[in-house]
Amino acid sequence: xxxxxxxxxxxxxxxxxxxxxxxxxxxxxxxxxxxxxxxxxxxxxxxxxxxxxxxxxxxxxxxxxxxxxxxxxxxxxxxxxxxxxxxxxxxxxxxxxxxxxxxxxxxxxxxxxxxxxxxxxxxxxxxxxxxxxxxxxxxxxxxxxxxxxxxxxxxxxxxxxxxxxxxxxxxxxxxxxxxxxxxxxxxxxxxxxxxxxxxxxxxxxxxxxxxxxxxxxxxxxxxxxxxxxxxxxxxxxxxx
Amino acid sequence: xxxxxxxxxxxxxxxxxxxxxxxxxxxxxxxxxxxxxxxxxxxxxxxxxxxxxxxxxxxxxxxxxxxxxxxxxxxxxxxxxxxxxxxxxxxxxxxxxxxxxxxxxxxxxxxxxxxxxxxxxxxxxxxxxxxxxxxxxxxxxxxxxxxxxxxxxxxxxxxxxxxxxxxxxxxxxxxxxxxxxxxxxxxxxxxxxxxxxxxxxxxxxxxxxxxxxxxxxxxxxxxxxxxxxxxxxxxxxxxx
Numbered sequence: 001x002x003x004x005x006x007x008x009x010x011x012x013x014x015x016x017x018x019x020x021x022x023x024x025x026x027x028x029x030x031x032x033x034x035x036x037x038x039x040x041x042x043x044x045x046x047x048x049x050x051x052x053x054x055x056x057x058x059x060x061x062x063x064x065x066x067x068x069x070x071x072x073x074x075x076x077x078x079x080x081x082x083x084x085x086x087x088x089x090x091x092x093x094x095x096x097x098x099x100x101x102x103x104x105x106x107x108x109x110x111x112x113x114x115x116x117x118x119x120x121x122x123x124x125x126x127x128x129x130x131x132x133x134x135x136x137x138x139x140x141x142x143x144x145x146x147x148x149x150x151x152x153x154x155x156x157x158x159x160x161x162x163x164x165x166x167x168x169x170x171x172x173x174x175x176x177x178x179x180x181x182x183x184x185x186x187x188x189x190x191x192x193x194x195x196x197x198x199x200x201x202x203x204x205x206x207x208x209x210x211x212x213x214x215x216x217x218x219x220x221x222x223x224x225x226x227x228x229x230x231x232x233x234x235x236x237x238x239x240x
Numbered sequence: 241x242x243x244x245x246x247x248x249x250x251x252x253x254x255x256x257x258x259x260x261x262x263x264x265x266x267x268x269x270x271x272x273x274x275x276x277x278x279x280x281x282x283x284x285x286x287x288x289x290x291x292x293x294x295x296x297x298x299x300x301x302x303x304x305x306x307x308x309x310x311x312x313x314x315x316x317x318x319x320x321x322x323x324x325x326x327x328x329x330x331x332x333x334x335x336x337x338x339x340x341x342x343x344x345x346x347x348x349x350x351x352x353x354x355x356x357x358x359x360x361x362x363x364x365x366x367x368x369x370x371x372x373x374x375x376x377x378x379x380x381x382x383x384x385x386x387x388x389x390x391x392x393x394x395x396x397x398x399x400x401x402x403x404x405x406x407x408x409x410x411x412x413x414x415x416x417x418x419x420x421x422x423x424x425x426x427x428x429x430x431x432x433x434x435x436x437x438x439x440x441x442x443x444x445x446x447x448x449x450x451x452x453x454x455x456x457x458x459x460x461x462x463x464x465x466x467x468x469x470x471x472x473x474x475x476x477x478x479x480x
Contacts, residue, residue, distance in 0.1 A: 105345060108462075109462040109464070109465055112458055112460075112461060112462060112465075113458075113461060113462070113465055115455060115457050115458040116452075116454035116455055116457075116458035116461055117454060117455065118455050139462070141459070141460075143457075143458060143459075146457060212356075212472070213475075213476065214356035214357060214472075214475075215355060215356055215357065215358050217355050217356075217383075217386060218352055218353075218355040218356035218383060219381070219383075220352075220381075221352060221353060221356055221468070222348075222349040222352060222353070222379070222464065222468075224349070224462065224464065224465060225349055225352075225353055225464060225465055225468040228461070228462075228465040228468070228469065229468065229469055229472050232452070232454075232469050235453075235454075236453065
């Protein structure tokens with residue numbers, strides 16, 4: 001189907017998906033570029049495709065002007081897709097909790113690392129950046145289709161699970177070297193926001209305060225890096 | 241001194257520093273927010289301050305309208321600074337080489353991690369993002385004032401040093417686990433660009449191809465994360 005008017009109701013509907021509110025209402029989100037579309041298709045999450053290049057055979061053929069309205073990128077993609085949101089599955093044994101993570105790039109990075117280091121569940125606090133934000137989807141490089149990510153209230157999450165898992169909370173001051181408490185077959189690893197770290201109100205749930213061994217001249221690592229190194233270390237000890 | 245006109249020559253001069261060309265010509269760059277200004281001052285790199293808040297006692301008091309022109313951020317800083325570029329010192333023994341790194345956030349992240357994991361020299365290829373890009377400076381969190389970063393042509397760099405250091409190049413396919421070649425007291429660790437990895441033309445300089453142990457379901461890690469984990473591992477082995 002061809003659409004040439006920017007005022008077409010379908011275009012308005014797609015545009016609204018740039019806002020979290022409408023993604024939540026419709027359970028849909030936008031993905032850009034072919035690699036992501038192939039991943040979505042392979043995993044049965046692709047609803048429809050929208051493109052400016054007839055040879056890619058999109059469900060909807062649109063103009064460049066409309067694509068510029070829909071796309072988040074400076075250099076326009078030839079094709080974008082509308083996807084169904086991912087189902088939230090049961091939580092597993094190797095859990096990464098993200099408390100108030102705001103940077104979309106950091107979330108995408110941590111999702112990639114979580115797959116690399118065998119995390120089976122990511123818990124995203126309800127005040128974190130939206131998983132379906134275009135920048136998160138892009139920086140995760142399509143790996144979201146192979147993960148289990150649950151958005152929830154952390155207080156009830158910790159209350160439910162506090163005696164069932166060791167809960168590891170990063171703390172640069174009172175933390176001990178992560179290596180000292182390994183191996184762990186089952187854990188909840190909590191990473192805080194970029195500026196503040198893990199919220200004080202959650203520290204009472206900690207079984208262990210942990211940190212990464214480093215030169216003190218560096219006040220803190222980037223949140224994506226810190227989380228990734230911790231996941232890496234836990235995974236290394238598990239396999240040794 | 242007070243400046244109220246957006247056409248003041250000083251304002252035009254500062255504005256030009258948003259472009260790499262003028263930063264290179266003048267050897268100056270802009271920093272935003274108080275923490276960075278304090279770091280620059282402590283290290284004697286601060287030339288002058290420009291602010292909208294009289295109580296902060298800036299060298300130049302400007303209007304919000306002018307600040308909006310100078311600042312890179314959505315929420316305006318109260319004060320910004322003009323800094324002298326950092327001197328490039330002699331290279332050391334623990335060297336991180338960044339080949340064609342384009343993402344300013346990744347560069348800032350890698351600079352922070354390099355200080356955390358005791359790298360003494362960063363070599364930035366001349367086709368990488370500019371070190372003095374506002375986003376790099378911001379994501380490095382002021383740590384640039386405590387590092388030695390040299391921008392240079394990588395071919396001549398490798399030609400000069402190829403028999404003097406082990407040269408470690410990341411390669412997901414033919415790389416061996418970084419742990420197998422540790423400890424190293426002296427090394428050149430090469431990290432490639434976000435999409436392509438290390439350029440083919442540099443692979444002939446490799447003493448070792450290395451990789452990070454991970455689940456193959458993840459095709460690649462974020463460049464900032466991969467580099468940070470490798471620096472972390474090398475640093476851990478050195479201290480053990």
